[in-house]
Amino acid sequence: MAKTADSSTSSRHYEAAIAARMDRLPITPLHRRAVVVIGLGQFFDLYEIFLAGVLSSVLASQFT
DSSP states (O other), rough: OOOOOOHHHHHHHHHHHHHHHHHHSSOHHHHHHHHHHHHHHHHHHHHHHHHHHHHHHHHHHHHH
């Protein structure tokens, strides 16, 4: 079933209204805590990748 022009326009309007509502919401401590936890997770994930790359090059040079 294909969408009509009216349904796609109303869908975009509805999505814009949701986005505007979310922009008006205040930032709560829960949001800040989520940003900190996600940031720490990404930091340690990327640090592990960096460490594996450095150690692999050091170990490769010692064992070849």
